[in-house]
Amino acid sequence: MIRLVALMLALVVGSCSPPDPPNVRAGKQTSKPIRWRADADCIRDVDVPLGLTRDSLALECSKSRAGKSDFIALALSGGGVKAAVFSAESMFYLQALGLLHRTDVVSSVSGGSFTAGVYALSCDPGDDRNEVCKRRLAEDDKGLVWRHDDVLKTVGQGYTRLVYEQIARLVVPGVPGTISSDRFASYIDDRFFGHTFDGGRQLLFKDVNPRRPLLAVNSTIVSANRAGLGGSGDRLSCYGDSPNVTRGWLRRRTPDEFYHFAYTDVYFDLIRSDLDQLPVSQAVAASGAFPVLIDQPKLTDFCRKDKDDSIITLTDGGTNDNQGIVEIYHILAELAFGERRSDVPEDELQKVRMRPGDAAFIFVINSSVTDTTGPSGSGSGEFPLGAFGLVNGIISKVSEATDVLGSTNFNLRRNLYFDYARATDIQKISVNSIDIGLDKLDQYPTGGSIYNLWKKAGILDTPDTGGKTDVRAIDQVIRARVDLQADVARKLIHSADSRRRMALSDYHPQCYFDIRGQIDSSLVSIPDDTQACLREAARWSVALSADEMCLGLRAGERAPAGLRCKDGLPALDSRVLGGVARDREVCKAVIDKFIAAHPVKDPSGNREGCHNLNDE
Numbered sequence: 001m002i003r004l005v006a007l008m009l010a011l012v013v014g015s016c017s018p019p020d021p022p023n024v025r026a027g028k029q030t031s032k033p034i035r036w037r038a039d040a041d042c043i044r045d046v047d048v049p050l051g052l053t054r055d056s057l058a059l060e061c062s063k064s065r066a067g068k069s070d071f072i073a074l075a076l077s078g079g080g081v082k083a084a085v086f087s088a089e090s091m092f093y094l095q096a097l098g099l100l101h102r103t104d105v106v107s108s109v110s111g112g113s114f115t116a117g118v119y120a121l122s123c124d125p126g127d128d129r130n131e132v133c134k135r136r137l138a139e140d141d142k143g144l145v146w147r148h149d150d151v152l153k154t155v156g157q158g159y160t161r162l163v164y165e166q167i168a169r170l171v172v173p174g175v176p177g178t179i180s181s182d183r184f185a186s187y188i189d190d191r192f193f194g195h196t197f198d199g200g201r202q203l204l205f206k207d208v209n210p211r212r213p214l215l216a217v218n219s220t221i222v223s224a225n226r227a228g229l230g231g232s233g234d235r236l237s238c239y240g241d242s243p244n245v246t247r248g249w250l251r252r253r254t255p256d257e258f259y260h261f262a263y264t265d266v267y268f269d270l271i272r273s274d275l276d277q278l279p280v281s282q283a284v285a286a287s288g289a290f291p292v293l294i295d296q297p298k299l300t301d302f303c304r305k306d307k308d309d310s311i312i313t314l315t316d317g318g319t320n321d322n323q324g325i326v327e328i329y330h331i332l333a334e335l336a337f338g339e340r341r342s343d344v345p346e347d348e349l350q351k352v353r354m355r356p357g358d359a360a361f362i363f364v365i366n367s368s369v370t371d372t373t374g375p376s377g378s379g380s381g382e383f384p385l386g387a388f389g390l391v392n393g394i395i396s397k398v399s400e401a402t403d404v405l406g407s408t409n410f411n412l413r414r415n416l417y418f419d420y421a422r423a424t425d426i427q428k429i430s431v432n433s434i435d436i437g438l439d440k441l442d443q444y445p446t447g448g449s450i451y452n453l454w455k456k457a458g459i460l461d462t463p464d465t466g467g468k469t470d471v472r473a474i475d476q477v478i479r480a481r482v483d484l485q486a487d488v489a490r491k492l493i494h495s496a497d498s499r500r501r502m503a504l505s506d507y508h509p510q511c512y513f514d515i516r517g518q519i520d521s522s523l524v525s526i527p528d529d530t531q532a533c534l535r536e537a538a539r540w541s542v543a544l545s546a547d548e549m550c551l552g553l554r555a556g557e558r559a560p561a562g563l564r565c566k567d568g569l570p571a572l573d574s575r576v577l578g579g580v581a582r583d584r585e586v587c588k589a590v591i592d593k594f595i596a597a598h599p600v601k602d603p604s605g606n607r608e609g610c611h612n613l614n615d616e
Contacts, residue, residue: 037352120208144194152579215280219317221314361432441544485548491568507587532583550565591610
């Protein structure tokens with residue numbers, strides 16, 4: 001009660017006037033090419049003096065070296081605390097596989113943006129050659145360190161205090177019904193980004209660790225001002241520039257692109273704003289501005305003369321692209337397909353354009369589930385009792401609907417972007433989308449849920465009608481996938497020795513999909529025991545994808561450089577992972593309880609269902 005009264009008083013004092021947009025005018029354009037060919041080991045190991053930027057470091061590591069031929073991007077989905085925990089565990093597992101430090105872009109949405117922000121601002125343990133990190137950690141011993149247990153504790157803490165604030169807003173007259181984006185950003189700084197730096201200021205984009213990949217935090221535009229992101233010509237003039245200076249504009253071909261906005265230097269150049277001077281927490285707040293909880297964030301477009309027309313209004317990125325792949329596609333469009341999207345000089349772009357023989361690997365870390373498998377959440381249809389439970393329940397139900405809709409749209413969007421790019425085979429560049437998510441664990445060794453739904457509906461047995469969709473070709477592709485998954489099941493799932501090598505549990509991966517109802521998609525909080533299960537689910541999903549790539553190498557397919565395979569299994573540095581044994585013990589109780597409540601009539605026929613693999 002005392003806490004609630006204090007919050008009410010704070011709300012009355014702090015709600016007198018809306019905050020001004022947090023971005024500032026830029027003195028010059030700052031767009032830089034994505035120097036993805038830079039040697040990844042050099043970026044990880046070379047000395048980093050104070051003031052060095054990621055672009056300068058990548059440029060230095062591009063000299064006198066062969067460079068990479070693999071572009072790697074991570075797309076971190078939205079989904080509240082669930083997404084933050086799932087993406088963090090997946091990233092640590094990719095690190096243990098030797099792939100995380102080779103990543104060129106991290107594109108994030110909503111809950112995934114919390115993890116992306118933590119990674120971008122964090123320092124690696126023992127990185128004594130990085131003066132940026134040495135100074136930061138010397139000033140604040142609570143500063144961010146990319147260490148497994150610490151990071152998972154940070155991103156898994158939830159937003160309980162914000163819900164208490166929301167309750168207070170419901171009963172205090174004259175107070176706005178949503179929390180301001182500035183308050184949300186302050187909360188993120190305090191709880192997620194390790195307090196402040198350099199005399200008490202917030203961590204800005206210029207404070208991002210130079211060793212980290214490009215950070216693209218995604219939001220959704222809901223205002224009429226689209227920040228020059230649409231037009232009918234190749235160039236647009238900007239108010240305040242000299243007559244011979246124009247700015248580029250971003251294409252708008254699909255609804256996804258029309259509403260898309262990313263916190264990157266490309267977009268901030270279009271509004272003549274300096275991204276380096278913006279707190280990272282403001283970007284994360286805009287990406288996760290959940291409509292029933294957070295006020296709509298705003299930015300100033302300094303290219304607009306009319307002040308009333310210069311405000312860009314944003315909302316949660318998950319309302320448009322809940323997987324963060326639109327921005328990655330735009331980047332690939334410039335690197336691989338010859339489309340311009342930035343004001344980077346053409347001679348600079350030519351140095352980083354993809355060439356025949358190059359490959360792009362997009363790891364889509366997606367904690368959502370699709371409508372073909374059913375929504376996540378408790379499924380009880382009832383809200384917990386009490387004011388806290390009521391607000392939490394409303395947020396959870398809205399989040400569930402967004403979760404399912406976003407994941408369903410992703411299936412369509414993936415066909416439009418990555419599958420289209422692969423089919424066109426432009427310049428003989430390989431574009432590969434690797435799914436890492438809860439959906440991957442459903443009916444895995446038999447082709448996955450979508451395959452089984454098609455099979456049950458008789459679609460795969462239908463002869464080709466001569467239309468645009470060749471069902472027989474689809475059938476051939478999916479059956480090949482079934483064969484690959486069967487090989488992975490034999491090599492990894494049903495081998496106790498392989499599971500130990502890969503730091504995996506002794507429960508069939510189907511179990512983690514089946515208990516998804518207990519892995520709450522709430523923005524607010526997830527109990528510790530179900531967080532343990534969520535981390536195990538992430539490890540299983542990444543391991544299955546990695547083993548698919550290892551087995552694919554035997555068939556002549558390509559895998560990302562840095563993935564080391566031996567005897568058909570990926571090499572794993574399990575020292576990177578923390579708490580594996582603890583998670584196994586904690587989650588065991590959750591799964592055993594589920595199995596007891598859902599007995600199988602014929603255990604001998606449940607080889608690919610939820611069960612303890614040691615019982616086989």
